[in-house]
Amino acid sequence: MKRPDWLSLWVIAAVVLGLAGMAALNLATFLGGGGNPTLVAVVLVLDALLLMASIAVALWFAQRYEEERKFGRAALDASHARLSSIIDSAMDAIITADPDQRIILFNRAAETVFRCSRVDAIGAPLDRFIPARFRERHRGHLERFGRTGGTSRRMGDATTLWGLRADGEEFPLEASISQTQGEAGRFYTVIVRDVTLRKQSEDTLMRQQAELRELSARVLEAREEEKTLIARELHDELGQLLTALKMDLAWLRERLPPPGTELGGKAAQMEALLDRTVTSVRRISADLRPLMLDDLGLSDAVSWLVEDFGARSSIKCELTLPDDPALEKLDRRVANTVYRVLQESLTNIARHAQAKHAWVVVGTGGEDLRMDIEDDGRGIREEDLARPRSLGLKGMRERVLYLGGTLDIGRAPRGGTRLHVKVPRLLEGETES
Numbered sequence: 001m002k003r004p005d006w007l008s009l010w011v012i013a014a015v016v017l018g019l020a021g022m023a024a025l026n027l028a029t030f031l032g033g034g035g036n037p038t039l040v041a042v043v044l045v046l047d048a049l050l051l052m053a054s055i056a057v058a059l060w061f062a063q064r065y066e067e068e069r070k071f072g073r074a075a076l077d078a079s080h081a082r083l084s085s086i087i088d089s090a091m092d093a094i095i096t097a098d099p100d101q102r103i104i105l106f107n108r109a110a111e112t113v114f115r116c117s118r119v120d121a122i123g124a125p126l127d128r129f130i131p132a133r134f135r136e137r138h139r140g141h142l143e144r145f146g147r148t149g150g151t152s153r154r155m156g157d158a159t160t161l162w163g164l165r166a167d168g169e170e171f172p173l174e175a176s177i178s179q180t181q182g183e184a185g186r187f188y189t190v191i192v193r194d195v196t197l198r199k200q201s202e203d204t205l206m207r208q209q210a211e212l213r214e215l216s217a218r219v220l221e222a223r224e225e226e227k228t229l230i231a232r233e234l235h236d237e238l239g240q241l242l243t244a245l246k247m248d249l250a251w252l253r254e255r256l257p258p259p260g261t262e263l264g265g266k267a268a269q270m271e272a273l274l275d276r277t278v279t280s281v282r283r284i285s286a287d288l289r290p291l292m293l294d295d296l297g298l299s300d301a302v303s304w305l306v307e308d309f310g311a312r313s314s315i316k317c318e319l320t321l322p323d324d325p326a327l328e329k330l331d332r333r334v335a336n337t338v339y340r341v342l343q344e345s346l347t348n349i350a351r352h353a354q355a356k357h358a359w360v361v362v363g364t365g366g367e368d369l370r371m372d373i374e375d376d377g378r379g380i381r382e383e384d385l386a387r388p389r390s391l392g393l394k395g396m397r398e399r400v401l402y403l404g405g406t407l408d409i410g411r412a413p414r415g416g417t418r419l420h421v422k423v424p425r426l427l428e429g430e431t432e433s
């Protein structure tokens with residue numbers, strides 16, 4: 001029941017004006033010497049009336065003040081009740097500590113999270129719910145936060161925070177903190193979320209991802225070994241047999257009639273067919289695995305790949321390769337990965353880019369081996385990167401990530417596609433010799 005304020009203003013103004021008028025009248029009567037008894041009587045009556053009116057107004061104000069006080073108290077109680085029910089129904093634990101860091105508020109969720117009743121928690125030091133080894137650090141953080149004067153912030157931004165349940169079990173948590181300045185000092189409120197289940201799922205997911213990565217690396221390695229074996233067999237065994245066949249054929253041709261005759265013509269055809277077979281076997285074997293990667297090292301293998309790409313496609317490819325002996329001493333897995341990334345990238349350029357030029361730049365400065373492959377074609381689109389049935393880019397990324405490297409692919413400044421790959425030259429456990 002709130003009266004409008006203008007009413008009290010008018011009442012005060014009326015009383016003040018009345019008092020001023022009466023003071024003036026009293027003064028005039030006093031200065032006039034009080035010769036007229038009627039006038040003195042009238043003034044006295046008016047004085048009495050005004051006194052009564054002033055008392056009435058004062059009483060009215062007192063009553064009104066009391067009413068408003070009660071109204072304010074009721075509103076405050078209602079607001080308290082609302083706040084308490086919100087705090088108690090919150091899913092997260094809410095704890096408030098006084099300036100001495102003793103707990104003064106502990107909601108229902110806090111009882112569940114910390115496995116401690118409110119009665120036990122109220123009055124206890126906040127430290128009770130922090131593992132002993134973190135208490136000192138936590139106090140430091142709190143003091144620093146108090147000094148910054150900020151109202152609220154997330155705690156432990158990148159690191160996992162740990163809480164201590166009443167039964168001694170530690171658990172991972174996420175928390176935010178806020179502060180308010182009271183008459184007695186700073187009050188801190190911490191909102192705590194128990195993330196045990198989420199952390200467990202994250203850990204499981206990460207472990208499974210690592211296992212899958214390991215598995216995929218093993219599969220790739222096994223495939224690589226298999227390809228090497230077949231390439232060697234093709235190159236050495238079949239290659240030698242074909243060479244022997246060629247020599248035998250040459251021996252036969254010397255003894256056969258000249259190419260103009262039927263027999264001679266047939267032998268010439270056989271020789272041409274044999275030459276094509278030798279070339280095919282070499283190409284298939286090189287596609288499977290360039291044996292020079294094992295025999296001569298990455299530089300030669302990369303040069304051969306770029307040259308072969310230029311010869312097989314109409315795209316001009318420029319290679320910048322440092323003359324660095326470190327390239328020949330690379331771990332087999334690193335050399336393999338770089339080679340396969342280049343091979344897949346060049347195949348992609350030939351298949352998808354519609355490019356006229358391509359550039360391959362290899363760099364060996366620092367601890368990493370870097371390679372940029374760029375083309376001036378149509379450019380790769382965001383949706384190309386997530387094609388479910390395309391495995392080329394995914395395979396490259398897997399290989400590179402497994403070695404602890406990074407692979408970025410996107411639009412080149414020139415408009416085409418640019419792929420940047422970086423892998424550590426030395427893998428874990430190796431030292432530079």
Ligand SMILES: Nc1ncnc2c1ncn2[C@@H]1O[C@H](COP(=O)(O)OP(=O)(O)OP(=O)(O)O)[C@@H](O)[C@H]1O
Nearest residue numbers: 348349352353377379380384390391392393394417
């Ligand atoms: N240099 C490039 N220029 C333009 N688009 C490209 C280029 N490289 C890749 N792409 C696009 O990215 C997609 C994914 O490439 P990715 O190598 O993963 O698969 P793919 O070549 O289609 O099939 P595969 O699994 O046989 O490699 C391609 O389908 C193509 O649309």
Ligand SMILES: [Mg+2]
Nearest residue numbers: 344348392393
């Ligand atoms: Mg591909």
